[in-house]
Amino acid sequence: MTHTTAEEPVTHTAPAVTAARTARPTRRRTSPTGESRPVRWGRWIALTLVSLFALLPIYWMVLTSLRSPSDVFTFPPNFLPTNITFDAFQTIFADGRLLHYLGNSLLVASVTAVGSVFVGMYCAYSFSKFRYRGRRSFMFLLLVSQLFPQILLLITIYGLFSAMGLLDSYLALIISFTTFTLPLCVWMMKGIFDNIPDEIIEAAKVDGAGQGVIIHRILLPLIAPGMIAAGLFAFIRGWNDFVFALTLSGEATRTLPPGLVNTYLSEFSNRWPELMAASLVASIPVILIFLALQRYFVAGLSSGAIKG
Incomplete structure (x- = not known):
């Protein structure tokens, strides 16, 4: 009586698959709130620009109140306080x-x-x-x-x-x-x-x-x-x-x-x-x-x- 045995298939692991399994996944640096660094930087830059846009008129109001009438219409305008007066x-x-x-x-x-x-x-x-x-x-x-x-x-x-x-x-x-x-x-x-x-x-x-x-x-x-x-x-x-x-x-x-x-x-x-x-x-x-x-x-x- 003849017995036949099925041969088990031999599996070969490709080098690329082995490398993918052993490689560690790269993690993006995130903040405690889950935001990535570019998102955080973009949010802070946008907030800074909006704040400057909102506070610039107030700054100019304070600057004008501390100037003399002759310095108000100087051109080009000076955004730094000079010749401060409380008159x-x-x-x-x-x-x-x-x-x-x-x-x-x-x-x-x-x-x-x-x-x-x-x-x-x-x-x-x-x-x-x-x-x-x-x-x-x-x-x-x-x-x-x-x-x-x-x-x-x-x-x-x-x-x-x-x-x-x-x-x-x-x-x-x-x-x-x-x-x-x-x-x-x-x-x-x-x-x-x-x-x-x-x-x-x-x-x-x-x-x-x-x-x-x-x-x-x-x-x-x-x-x-x-x-x-x-x-x-x-x-x-x-x-x-x-x-x-x-x-x-x-x-x-x-x-x-x-x-x-x-x-x-x-x-x-x-x-x-x-x-x-x-x-x-x-x-x-x-x-x-x-x-x-x-x-x-x-x-x-x-x-x-x-x-x-």
């Missing part, structure tokens, strides 16, 4: 009009921010937690009002305030500023109310709480960061307004933007060092307020960003 700052502090304009701006912008936030809070709560006829139409009306240039309202508002005898008054400035800060506050706080579960309100109603107790004692602490964020937007918007403040105010009620322009700029002479020095001083209150409320500002923006 512009001495001039603006000796003139009491700057402090007067500063006080008017603080008063008008603060009242505008507080009024817009509290009126907008009730409106946003109504839009978010109630369902009634005309709700969507009113929400759409507030949204559409932001699509038109606000300067179009100036003629109508001027005629209305003139008929009511409100021109050259703080009330005229506060009402006019509120017309374009209130819709923004409403939409910001509506997103925050949308994130609050309805079960909290239902539980409060079961315990016998009325709408006043619910919104003031239960919801108000929850939406406080969002109210601060909306108030900052309204404050800065009222602080920076120029056209409405120039048209509706008089010398006694004039705020900073039109006051600075009328004081330091004219048809025949422009006092640029004094204007830049006054602008730097006028920026200090806004910077201090923003730094003091920065954490509430970020928390307020993020609280209404995601619907949970």
Whole structure:
């Protein structure tokens, strides 16, 4: 009887395959966040360029405020400080009009921010937690009002305030500023109310709480960061307004933007060092307020960003 045995195939490993198995894979150097070095360098370069673009006007403002009027228009311009003088700052502090304009701006912008936030809070709560006829139409009306240039309202508002005898008054400035800060506050706080579960309100109603107790004692602490964020937007918007403040105010009620322009700029002479020095001083209150409320500002923006 004949036995046949199958021969096992002989496998030969190619040199290239052996080398590929023994070779160690090369690793790209990455940061702890998983980014490669070129990506990190590119991100830092882009951030540096954006920062320089944003800070260059501020640097030029400081540089101009420390120059004499004869050095402002030198050509080619010098980007390094030379012949530093503080005469512009001495001039603006000796003139009491700057402090007067500063006080008017603080008063008008603060009242505008507080009024817009509290009126907008009730409106946003109504839009978010109630369902009634005309709700969507009113929400759409507030949204559409932001699509038109606000300067179009100036003629109508001027005629209305003139008929009511409100021109050259703080009330005229506060009402006019509120017309374009209130819709923004409403939409910001509506997103925050949308994130609050309805079960909290239902539980409060079961315990016998009325709408006043619910919104003031239960919801108000929850939406406080969002109210601060909306108030900052309204404050800065009222602080920076120029056209409405120039048209509706008089010398006694004039705020900073039109006051600075009328004081330091004219048809025949422009006092640029004094204007830049006054602008730097006028920026200090806004910077201090923003730094003091920065954490509430970020928390307020993020609280209404995601619907949970």
